[in-house]
Amino acid sequence: MRLPEPPPALEIVGLHKRFDRPAVNGFDITVRAGEFYALLGPNGAGKTTILRMVAGLLRPDAGAIRIFGVDALADPVAAKQVLAWVSDEPMIYDKLTPFEYLEFVAGLWGIGAAAAQARARDLVGWLGLAEHAHERCESFSKGMRQKVALAGALVHDPRLIILDEPLTGLDAGSARQVKGVLRERVRAGGAVIMTTHILEVAERMADRIGVIAAGRLIAQGTLEELRERAGHGHVSLEDAFLTLVADEAAA
Amino acid sequence: MTVPGTLAWLAQHECRLAWRDWRSMLTAGRRRRGRTILATLVVFAVFMHGVAFSMLPRDAGAGEPDKATLVVITGCLVLSLSLMLSQSMESVTRAFYARSDLDLILSSPVLARRVFTVRIAIIALSVAGMATLLAAPFIDVLLLRGGWHWLGAYGVVAAAGAAAAAGAVALTVALFRAIGPQRTRLAAQIVAAVIGAAFVIALQAAAIMSYGTLSRFAILQSDTIMAWAPDPGSLVWWPARAVLGDGAALGIVCAASLVVLALSIMAFAPRFGEHAVAAAGASQAIRRQRRPRGIRPGSPARALRRKEWTLLLRDPWLASQTLMQLLYLLPPALMLWRTFAEGTAGLVLLVPVLVMAAGQLAGGLAWLAISGEDAPDLVATAPVPARHIVRAKIEAVMGAMAVVFAPFVAALALAAPLSAAVAAAGIAAAGAAATTIQLWFRAQAKRSHFRRRQTSSRVATFAEAFSSIAWAGTAALAAAGTWFAVLAALVAVGILGGVRLISPATT
Numbered sequence: 001m002r003l004p005e006p007p008p009a010l011e012i013v014g015l016h017k018r019f020d021r022p023a024v025n026g027f028d029i030t031v032r033a034g035e036f037y038a039l040l041g042p043n044g045a046g047k048t049t050i051l052r053m054v055a056g057l058l059r060p061d062a063g064a065i066r067i068f069g070v071d072a073l074a075d076p077v078a079a080k081q082v083l084a085w086v087s088d089e090p091m092i093y094d095k096l097t098p099f100e101y102l103e104f105v106a107g108l109w110g111i112g113a114a115a116a117q118a119r120a121r122d123l124v125g126w127l128g129l130a131e132h133a134h135e136r137c138e139s140f141s142k143g144m145r146q147k148v149a150l151a152g153a154l155v156h157d158p159r160l161i162i163l164d165e166p167l168t169g170l171d172a173g174s175a176r177q178v179k180g181v182l183r184e185r186v187r188a189g190g191a192v193i194m195t196t197h198i199l200e201v202a203e204r205m206a207d208r209i210g211v212i213a214a215g216r217l218i219a220q221g222t223l224e225e226l227r228e229r230a231g232h233g234h235v236s237l238e239d240a241f242l243t244l245v246a247d248e249a250a251a
Numbered sequence: 252m253t254v255p256g257t258l259a260w261l262a263q264h265e266c267r268l269a270w271r272d273w274r275s276m277l278t279a280g281r282r283r284r285g286r287t288i289l290a291t292l293v294v295f296a297v298f299m300h301g302v303a304f305s306m307l308p309r310d311a312g313a314g315e316p317d318k319a320t321l322v323v324i325t326g327c328l329v330l331s332l333s334l335m336l337s338q339s340m341e342s343v344t345r346a347f348y349a350r351s352d353l354d355l356i357l358s359s360p361v362l363a364r365r366v367f368t369v370r371i372a373i374i375a376l377s378v379a380g381m382a383t384l385l386a387a388p389f390i391d392v393l394l395l396r397g398g399w400h401w402l403g404a405y406g407v408v409a410a411a412g413a414a415a416a417a418g419a420v421a422l423t424v425a426l427f428r429a430i431g432p433q434r435t436r437l438a439a440q441i442v443a444a445v446i447g448a449a450f451v452i453a454l455q456a457a458a459i460m461s462y463g464t465l466s467r468f469a470i471l472q473s474d475t476i477m478a479w480a481p482d483p484g485s486l487v488w489w490p491a492r493a494v495l496g497d498g499a500a501l502g503i504v505c506a507a508s509l510v511v512l513a514l515s516i517m518a519f520a521p522r523f524g525e526h527a528v529a530a531a532g533a534s535q536a537i538r539r540q541r542r543p544r545g546i547r548p549g550s551p552a553r554a555l556r557r558k559e560w561t562l563l564l565r566d567p568w569l570a571s572q573t574l575m576q577l578l579y580l581l582p583p584a585l586m587l588w589r590t591f592a593e594g595t596a597g598l599v600l601l602v603p604v605l606v607m608a609a610g611q612l613a614g615g616l617a618w619l620a621i622s623g624e625d626a627p628d629l630v631a632t633a634p635v636p637a638r639h640i641v642r643a644k645i646e647a648v649m650g651a652m653a654v655v656f657a658p659f660v661a662a663l664a665l666a667a668p669l670s671a672a673v674a675a676a677g678i679a680a681a682g683a684a685a686t687t688i689q690l691w692f693r694a695q696a697k698r699s700h701f702r703r704r705q706t707s708s709r710v711a712t713f714a715e716a717f718s719s720i721a722w723a724g725t726a727a728l729a730a731a732g733t734w735f736a737v738l739a740a741l742v743a744v745g746i747l748g749g750v751r752l753i754s755p756a757t758t
Contacts, residue, residue: 055628055631055632056631056632057628057631057632077634077635077636078634079634080632080633080634081634083632084632085628085629085632087628091625091626091627091628091629092625092626093558093562093625093626094625095561095562095565095566096558096561096562099546100558100561102546103546103547103549103554104554104555104557104558105629105633106546106554107549107550107551107553107554107555107557108551108554108555108629108630108633108634108635109551109633109634110550110551110634112548113545113546113547113548113549116546117545117546120546136565152629
């Protein structure tokens with residue numbers, strides 16, 4: 001007897017969102033559990049708008065979003081239980097210490113004190129924050145703040161992690177630490193969706209890459225598949241990306 | 252055109268920023284509201300002139316002033332000066348800690364001394380300008396009723412602004428040197444709050460102790476003060492004489508203030524840059540938790556309440572605002588203590604004071620908890636229904652209110668249980684109304700924008716004030732045992748209903 005297929009980590013169908021002009025225009029995507037997906041696109045392509053709709057921060061005009069089979073629009077609380085969102089602008093509280101921040105986040109997700117304590121200790125260790133765990137965040141650099149935000153996103157052990165430009169402001173060492181933590185989450189069966197302008201990161205980390213322009217997915221696949229699609233041989237992701245976007249603009 | 256880097260050029264730049272800041276305060280950052288602002292200012296000016304007409308004596312003529320007149324004018328001047336000093340300290344503290352352009356200026360080849368010379372002068376100008384705006388209706392009415400000699404009052408207000416700026420710079424720099432830049436930020440705000448309230452509170456305290464009344468003029472017109480005050484020919488009365496149009500006194504007062512301001516600028520401007528750098532360093536200073544502890548268990552609601560209370564406790568701006576509110580509650584508390592010994596008739600006066608303070612404090616706390624959320628995305632992505640988040644935040648506000656007002660209500664209950672019950676109900680109603688208004692008018696902002704919360708919605712600000720006044724009136728009437736309290740309560744509820752109709756939550 002065949003076991004039923006596990007639901008995808010994220011399934012988006014026919015997503016539309018309009019502000020003063022269409023920002024997202026019929027966007028579809030499926031991301032599997034255990035997959036690292038990079039979403040690329042020029043400025044204003046709609047990447048952040050899509051991710052904010054997935055995280056429940058924006059209501060789409062039309063379309064469906066399912067997170068591990070849960071309809072995120074019909075039951076947002078259940079969907080948020082397994083989801084974490086990290087934006088490029090770390091949203092933390094200056095007057096709290098990282099440990100207090102993690103305590104707050106654990107409380108919001110209803111994590112037990114013992115489990116939260118263990119997770120918090122592991123995370124501050126992995127992210128190199130142990131020395132600063134009891135200092136107020138007001139004196140932290142942008143990179144440290146980003147790491148605190150990332151620790152907060154991981155403290156409730158999410159199955160789907162959405163990151164909007166997570167490496168902005170991180171030094172090389174910190175970026176490596178963060179990439180290591182994310183890879184670990186993917187290996188453990190979680191899914192990661194990330195937008196980035198650092199194409200080298202997408203090239204190295206992503207299992208699949210989606211290219212978005214004018215609110216629509218114009219191409220997706222592995223790095224090799226995108227190169228093929230761009231119609232060149234051994235070009236870099238940067239070349240493939242620029243070709244795909246230029247072709248879409250010309251079409 | 253001015254030459255870049257000169258005093259005139261810097262002054263032009265600062266004036267432009269100050270003007271835009273002032274305009275932004277009035278328009279809440281929106282454009283195309285010039286006519287509305289003008290109309291509002293005209294209505295406000297007419298209203299204030301009406302208030303001045305009703306308050307000031309008809310006989311404000313010339314002639315040799317008596318001692319009583321000099322005492323009252325001097326009292327008003329000291330009151331104004333204390334408020335200006337408080338306002339100036341707030342501006343000087345912001346010049347150290349909250350100006351985002353300091354890095355640019357201090358890294359430029361322009362002399363820091365010049366920059367801060369201009370900034371101190373601008374602080375003096377803006378404080379004097381604001382005081383002149385507020386005093387103008389009263390001076391105008393005196394001019395109309397008493398003659399041209401009252402024109403001197405404008406000069407004295409300007410002189411007081413200069414003296415206040417000089418004093419504020421000296422006090423803040425003294426704090427810097429005494430306790431260091433890290434502690435000065437909070438200390439300067441507390442000192443500013445205390446200075447702003449101290450004179451009024453001292454007068455009220457003296458009036459309560461001597462005459463059993465909250466009126467600060469009772470003490471200024473008392474026989475004790477008259478006997479203690481120097482003769483009308485004394486130097487002490489020169490500022491008052493300057494207000495009354497004595498040319499020589501006016502000249503000396505204005506010159507003395509300008510000299511004090513110039514000396515302050517010469518003494519402190521050269522080191523101001525160093526202090527600003529030290530202040531910038533202080534904001535980067537590491538604050539370690541004294542006793543690190545493990546993660547405490549808690550539901551989402553508990554986590555939210557705990558977070559709000561922690562942030563409220565660590566907010567220096569809020570600390571100074573709350574202290575100010577508490578300072579103004581001291582005279583009523585003194586009255587409570589005095590009345591407790593001598594009977595309970597005067598306690599009715601306390602009830603509206605407590606209710607009014609509760610409404611104002613609740614408005615500030617509710618703004619911080621509901622609108623001033625620094626991590627809105629984090630809270631919004633938590634698996635908690637939005638209504639639960641709002642409820643937890645309201646509970647945090649109400650909890651903080653209970654901590655502040657419970658001691659006053661408990662003390663009142665010992666002397667007059669019925670008044671205490673009315674006060675408790677009034678505090679709850681005014682607090683709930685102010686919180687509800689903040690909820691209807693919520694607009695996401697950084698906590699650090701607390702000072703500007705009034706500008707984000709003028710309607711919310713006025714609604715909050717009218718609601719607090721209406722609930723205070725209701726409580727006063729209820730404490731006095733009259734059924735008119737029901738009518739006042741209906742007005743308070745009506746205000747809330749009206750606000751609901753025009754709130755963004757409905758429109």
